[in-house]
Amino acid sequence: MKKIKSLNTEPETKADSRRVILLAAQQEFAAHGLSGARVDSIAERAGLNKRLIYYYFNSKDQLFLEVLEQAYSEIRAAEQVLNLDQIDPIQAIRQLITFTWDYYLEHPEFISLLNSENQSEATHLKKSKHIRELTSPLIQMLGSVLLKGQEKGLFRSGIDPIQLYISIASICYFYLSNNHTLSTIFGKNLLSPKAKVQRLSHMIDLILGYVLL
Amino acid sequence: MKKIKSLNTEPETKADSRRVILLAAQQEFAAHGLSGARVDSIAERAGLNKRLIYYYFNSKDQLFLEVLEQAYSEIRAAEQVLNLDQIDPIQAIRQLITFTWDYYLEHPEFISLLNSENQSEATHLKKSKHIRELTSPLIQMLGSVLLKGQEKGLFRSGIDPIQLYISIASICYFYLSNNHTLSTIFGKNLLSPKAKVQRLSHMIDLILGYVLL
Amino acid sequence: MKKIKSLNTEPETKADSRRVILLAAQQEFAAHGLSGARVDSIAERAGLNKRLIYYYFNSKDQLFLEVLEQAYSEIRAAEQVLNLDQIDPIQAIRQLITFTWDYYLEHPEFISLLNSENQSEATHLKKSKHIRELTSPLIQMLGSVLLKGQEKGLFRSGIDPIQLYISIASICYFYLSNNHTLSTIFGKNLLSPKAKVQRLSHMIDLILGYVLL
Amino acid sequence: MKKIKSLNTEPETKADSRRVILLAAQQEFAAHGLSGARVDSIAERAGLNKRLIYYYFNSKDQLFLEVLEQAYSEIRAAEQVLNLDQIDPIQAIRQLITFTWDYYLEHPEFISLLNSENQSEATHLKKSKHIRELTSPLIQMLGSVLLKGQEKGLFRSGIDPIQLYISIASICYFYLSNNHTLSTIFGKNLLSPKAKVQRLSHMIDLILGYVLL
DNA sequence: CATGAATGAGGTTTCATTCAT
DNA sequence: GATGAATGAAACCTCATTCAT
Numbered sequence: 001m002k003k004i005k006s007l008n009t010e011p012e013t014k015a016d017s018r019r020v021i022l023l024a025a026q027q028e029f030a031a032h033g034l035s036g037a038r039v040d041s042i043a044e045r046a047g048l049n050k051r052l053i054y055y056y057f058n059s060k061d062q063l064f065l066e067v068l069e070q071a072y073s074e075i076r077a078a079e080q081v082l083n084l085d086q087i088d089p090i091q092a093i094r095q096l097i098t099f100t101w102d103y104y105l106e107h108p109e110f111i112s113l114l115n116s117e118n119q120s121e122a123t124h125l126k127k128s129k130h131i132r133e134l135t136s137p138l139i140q141m142l143g144s145v146l147l148k149g150q151e152k153g154l155f156r157s158g159i160d161p162i163q164l165y166i167s168i169a170s171i172c173y174f175y176l177s178n179n180h181t182l183s184t185i186f187g188k189n190l191l192s193p194k195a196k197v198q199r200l201s202h203m204i205d206l207i208l209g210y211v212l213l
Numbered sequence: 214m215k216k217i218k219s220l221n222t223e224p225e226t227k228a229d230s231r232r233v234i235l236l237a238a239q240q241e242f243a244a245h246g247l248s249g250a251r252v253d254s255i256a257e258r259a260g261l262n263k264r265l266i267y268y269y270f271n272s273k274d275q276l277f278l279e280v281l282e283q284a285y286s287e288i289r290a291a292e293q294v295l296n297l298d299q300i301d302p303i304q305a306i307r308q309l310i311t312f313t314w315d316y317y318l319e320h321p322e323f324i325s326l327l328n329s330e331n332q333s334e335a336t337h338l339k340k341s342k343h344i345r346e347l348t349s350p351l352i353q354m355l356g357s358v359l360l361k362g363q364e365k366g367l368f369r370s371g372i373d374p375i376q377l378y379i380s381i382a383s384i385c386y387f388y389l390s391n392n393h394t395l396s397t398i399f400g401k402n403l404l405s406p407k408a409k410v411q412r413l414s415h416m417i418d419l420i421l422g423y424v425l426l
Numbered sequence: 427m428k429k430i431k432s433l434n435t436e437p438e439t440k441a442d443s444r445r446v447i448l449l450a451a452q453q454e455f456a457a458h459g460l461s462g463a464r465v466d467s468i469a470e471r472a473g474l475n476k477r478l479i480y481y482y483f484n485s486k487d488q489l490f491l492e493v494l495e496q497a498y499s500e501i502r503a504a505e506q507v508l509n510l511d512q513i514d515p516i517q518a519i520r521q522l523i524t525f526t527w528d529y530y531l532e533h534p535e536f537i538s539l540l541n542s543e544n545q546s547e548a549t550h551l552k553k554s555k556h557i558r559e560l561t562s563p564l565i566q567m568l569g570s571v572l573l574k575g576q577e578k579g580l581f582r583s584g585i586d587p588i589q590l591y592i593s594i595a596s597i598c599y600f601y602l603s604n605n606h607t608l609s610t611i612f613g614k615n616l617l618s619p620k621a622k623v624q625r626l627s628h629m630i631d632l633i634l635g636y637v638l639l
Numbered sequence: 640m641k642k643i644k645s646l647n648t649e650p651e652t653k654a655d656s657r658r659v660i661l662l663a664a665q666q667e668f669a670a671h672g673l674s675g676a677r678v679d680s681i682a683e684r685a686g687l688n689k690r691l692i693y694y695y696f697n698s699k700d701q702l703f704l705e706v707l708e709q710a711y712s713e714i715r716a717a718e719q720v721l722n723l724d725q726i727d728p729i730q731a732i733r734q735l736i737t738f739t740w741d742y743y744l745e746h747p748e749f750i751s752l753l754n755s756e757n758q759s760e761a762t763h764l765k766k767s768k769h770i771r772e773l774t775s776p777l778i779q780m781l782g783s784v785l786l787k788g789q790e791k792g793l794f795r796s797g798i799d800p801i802q803l804y805i806s807i808a809s810i811c812y813f814y815l816s817n818n819h820t821l822s823t824i825f826g827k828n829l830l831s832p833k834a835k836v837q838r839l840s841h842m843i844d845l846i847l848g849y850v851l852l
Numbered sequence: 853c854a855t856g857a858a859t860g861a862g863g864t865t866t867c868a869t870t871c872a873t
Numbered sequence: 874g875a876t877g878a879a880t881g882a883a884a885c886c887t888c889a890t891t892c893a894t
Contacts, residue, residue: 017857033332036248039885049859054886056857114394115328119246122393135398156422162399163415170387171380178386180335181327185348186375202376209369210422230874252868262876264870273868443878459758462674465864475880480865482878540820541754545672548819561824582848588825589841596813597806604812606761607753611774612801628802635795635849656853678889688855690891699889 018056020046025053026067030109034064034116065124068117069131071110075103076134084141089149093211096142097204101172105196111177139165146211155211164211171203231269233259238266239280243322247277247329278337281330284323285344288316292351302362306424309355310417314385318409324390352378359424368424377424384416444482446472451479452493456535460490460542491550494543495557497536501529502560510567515575519637522568523630527598531622537603565591572637581637590637597629657695659685664692665706669748673703673755704763707756710749711770714742718777728788732850735781736843740811744835750816778804785850794850803850810842 024045028037039060043050057063082099084092104111117125125131142161149155175182175190183190190199237258241250252273256263270276295312297305317324330338338344355374362368388395388403396403403412450471454463465486469476483489508525510518530537543551551557568587575581601608601616609616616625663684667676678699682689696702721738723731743750756764764770781800788794814821814829822829829838 033246033248035246036332038883040883050885051859051887052857060885112332114391115332118391118393119249119325119328120393122397125394125397132398132400139399160411160415163412166388166395167384167415167419170383173391174383174387175379177390178327178331180331180333181338182379184335184338185344198373199376202373202380206380206419206423209424210419251866253866263868264876265874267869268874459672459674461672462758464862466862476864477866477880478878486864538758540817541758544817544819545675545751545754546819548823551820551823558824558826565825586837586841589838592814592821593810593841593845596809599817600809600813601805603816604753604757606757606759607764608805610761610764611770624799625802628799628806632806632845632849636845637848677887679887689889690855691853693890694853 017046017048017052021048021053021056021063022067022070025063026071026109026113029064029067029116030112033112034060034120037064061124064116065128068113068124069128071107071113072131072134075107075110076138078103079138080141082141085144085148089145089152089154090208090212092145093149093207094204096145097168097172097207098200100168101200101203104172104176108176111173114173115177149211154213156213159211164207168203168207171206175199230259230261230265234261234266234269234276235280235283238276239284239322239326242277242280242329243325246325247273247333250277274337277329278341281326281337282341282344284320284326288320288323289348289351291316295354297354298357298361302358302365302367303421303425305358306362306420307417309358310381310385310420311413313381314413314416317385317389321389324386328390362424367426369426372424377420381416381420384419388412443472443474443478447474447479447482447489448493448496451489452497452535452539455490455493455542456538459538460486460546463490487550490542491554494539494550495554497533497539498557498560501533501536502564504529505564506567508567511570511574515571515578515580516634516638518571519575519633520630522571523594523598523633524626526594527626527629530598530602534602537599540599541603575637580639582639585637590633594629594633597632601625656685656687656691660687660692660695660702661706661709664702665710665748665752668703668706668755669751672751673700673759676703700763703755704767707752707763708767708770710746710752714746714749715774715777717742721780723780724783724787728784728791728793729847729851731784732788732846733843735784736807736811736846737839739807740839740842743811743815747815750812754816788850793852795852798850803846807842807846810845814838 021042024042025037027045028042032038032041037060039050039053042063043053046053053063057066079099082095084096087095139161142165146155146159146161146164150157179190189195234255238250238255240258241255245251245254250273252263252266255276256266259266266276270279292312295308297309300308352374355378359368359372359374359377363370392403402408447468451463451468454468454471458464458467463486465476465479468489469479472479479489483492505525508521510522513521565587568591572581572585572587572590576583605616615621660681664676664681666684667681671677671680676699678689678692681702682692685692692702696705718738721734723735726734778800781804785794785798785800785803789796818829828834
């Protein structure tokens with residue numbers, strides 16, 4: 001549990017504290033889940049007084065929600081930049097898979113947070129107002145990719161973009177979220193460099209095998 | 214949190230108490246995760262004294278491990294009965310998907326337990342002795358299905374059974390494990406009867422689309 | 427804050443703990459009020475682990491309610507023993523005043539608890555089921571005293587026993603509950619032996635002056 | 640907990656802030672008692688920064704003392720206006736009771752503050768310098784009323800004005816301070832319009848029944 | 853005169869675990 | 874085998890107060 005160091009040597013300004021707490025909380029929640037996370041540890045990680053956490057966020061649960069909202073908006077923002085609807089549809093599918101895979105690899109905390117939230121039956125997320133709007137652009141984007149591919153005679157028809165998106169997310173997510181048990185059961189490290197390359201390759205084959213006519 | 218009733222009115226025998234505790238623990242761990250589960254609640258669910266839990270299982274963690282081992286051996290036993298290598302390969306793939314989907318649907322606690330264990334980085338599972346040998350028969354079975362399909366000129370070549378198995382598990386598992394957040398984000402109930410039928414159909418299309426030449 | 431010593435040298439039995447906590451709580455609540463009382467102090471007074479308080483009573487508030495209920499039932503029990511309806515009515519009024527005065531003097535915690543409860547707007551008492559039944563016998567008893575006095579041509583008619591009881595309680599209670607501010611303002615100790623005698627005498631004069639024809 | 644609005648839109652002057660805080664504190668202390676009151680809430684009620692409270696009043700306790708002093712001087716000022724010694728003695732007694740009753744009814748915070756202060760054993764009041772001299776004029780006034788009534792052959796002799804004053808205060812105060820528990824115990828609302836009229840009538844009867852020959 | 857940010861001490865409550873029978 | 878009573882450690886959260894500007 002390392003203390004977060006501020007990048008610049010100047011003393012943090014007021015608004016910084018909020019951000020520092022949010023970052024520390026993300027780490028702690030990711031590492032231990034919601035009920036396993038300790039407010040004390042978050043304060044320690046942040047290098048700030050515990051009381052301040054309650055000053056800015058009113059409770060552990062509210063803090064968790066904000067961490068979660070931030071995580072969602074970050075991935076959605078990154079996805080938006082892909083501009084899948086402006087490139088070749090086959091390439092677009094490849095890119096979406098690769099991006100999703102890489103993003104999950106680089107953001108293990110995202111997976112961890114989602115697992116926690118699902119264990120809480122999404123009680124936090126349901127209180128959030130702007131979460132739902134975040135996702136629709138992505139699905140729309142994937143929808144137009146599928147349409148374009150179909151019009152070009154490349155893709156099969158009748159693919160539901162939501163189903164496809166969930167499946168792409170599934171195969172990336174599960175491999176990583178369940179890496180520990182899978183690696184234990186299969187008796188080999190599923191995250192070796194070689195294994196990662198093989199997995200990505202398999203996933204692209206799988207999805208394209210389905211999508212392409 | 215209902216108390217588990219013993220079916221016969223006679224006082225439970227020694228082995229019964231153990232089983233009742235194990236069942237109660239499974240429910241509690243599934244509902245709240247490892248750190249969220251309460252030993253008190255387990256005792257209450259079991260209708261037995263808390264001290265007895267320690268008498269039989271020594272600690273909460275050891276109890277969790279036993280619950281986990283039991284869950285694994287149950288699903289592996291069920292898979293074994295499929296006898297996929299004795300039927301038509303296409304049908305075998307269909308059956309494997311359908312079975313996996315149904316099993317996860319009927320055993321939400323299995324998903325929940327795995328999530329908890331992965332959050333703990335599989336520390337419990339790593340201590341288990343007989344877990345590893347449980348999985349290999351399944352993969353071997355799937356391997357021979359793939360081989361047979363390929364020999365018959367139906368399936369593409371070069372499919373890694375482990376990769377495929379993980380992918381099949383992924384698309385079933387993730388949809389259910391993340392149902393709460395997904396339903397919230399997409400703003401619709403992903404577990405309505407209709408939605409479940411559509412999902413299964415999509416998953417079979419997806420996998421067969423990939424496997425078939 | 428003295429630790430309560432058990433009267434007998436034997437180790438306390440199980441059920442004793444509950445009583446010891448209740449007594450310790452009464453003292454602490456009386457001394458500091460509900461919000462001023464500390465659960466830690468109660469545990470210390472009782473010479474028992476703090477956790478045990480939550481084991482027997484589920485929360486500070488529930489503990490407070492039980493203390494309050496006990497206090498009420500004690501005073502009501504003591505009042506019942508007076509058997510006012512079996513003695514001369516004038517003597518009965520004198521006795522009721524004297525008893526009330528003495529009881530409040532000997533049970534300052536009762537006054538303190540009532541003050542706390544009124545500050546909480548009787549939220550605890552309102553949850554109690556058997557409180558209301560406790561008081562009616564007393565009022566009935568006073569009612570028959572008044573009736574008898576009236577029939578004997580001694581007392582004025584039309585006296586409401588509830589009003590009279592409240593007034594008697596008032597003049598005893600207020601003098602003691604507000605003793606600190608009154609003594610400060612009037613610059614003399616209102617609880618000197620002499621002052622107490624004078625007060626009781628005044629109160630009897632006051633009430634009899636009103637009641638008698 | 641409504642924020643106190645300043646009547647004029649202009650920025651408050653220095654003395655205003657002090658007064659606004661004092662008013663807010665009175666409300667908060669009255670509502671929750673000394674230990675139950677929150678400095679944060681007082682600041683919020685006042686619409687001013689918490690730090691300002693410390694700027695003007697140094698501590699919560701000192702603030703409480705000032706609130707208390709103000710409350711005392713207000714009631715004493717109001718009593719002074721009565722000029723009881725210039726009217727008919729019987730009427731004077733009636734007026735004193737009615738005034739006391741009405742004042743307590745209109746100033747529930749006064750009762751609440753006194754209760755808190757007595758719970759603190761008058762520690763604040765004892766530090767106050769000008770409290771003690773506030774009360775003597777009232778007692779002197781009541782003394783001369785009693786004397787006049789006695790000289791006119793209306794009142795009994797030997798009535799101690801302090802005792803009588805305390806008794807009058809008692810019967811008004813207790814009924815209101817303990818209204819919540821009394822209403823709960825007797826199972827009826829003691830502050831309904833009708834109940835209030837009956838109480839006042841009873842109190843006047845009680846005191847006059849004692850005072851008059 | 854005024855304020856947002858920060859804090860140390862301590863509050864109630866919860867927890868896995870053990871004792872004693 | 875089984876149990877009610879008991880506990881130390883630590884959890885979340887709150888409070889009056891102060892700092893820095």
